[in-house]
Amino acid sequence: MSNITETSEQQAVIDWCEWNVGKYPELDLIYHIPNEGKRSLVKGAELKSIGLKSGVPDLCLPVARGSYHALYIEMKKNQKCKATKDQKEWLAKLNEQNNLAVICYSADEAINVLQRYLNLRNEV
16 A cells, blocks of 8 residues: 655655755745645634635745746646646636646656746746
């Protein structure tokens, strides 16, 4: 049985970011958007009242590169895990606003996206 989870994949991405902040100082800005998990109806209503929205991607790197304002990553543990309707809508809306918003199906894929994104030249 595999121990790979979405959480372990995301932890591997964050570990890589911490190890590579010397090469890419901007990685210090990456953060997780705590949008997952089961909650009671009361707690869910409370969180929704203060801005929790279903489908928001897992990670955000609020750093402009190329023609993009920021990078958003929705993590999945493998190709069998599908994005929800809300997640697909958020990714589309974020991309419409000149962000790069993608689904990554492994830590390796997310790290590759981060490297390529950080190596884009800013448009002047």
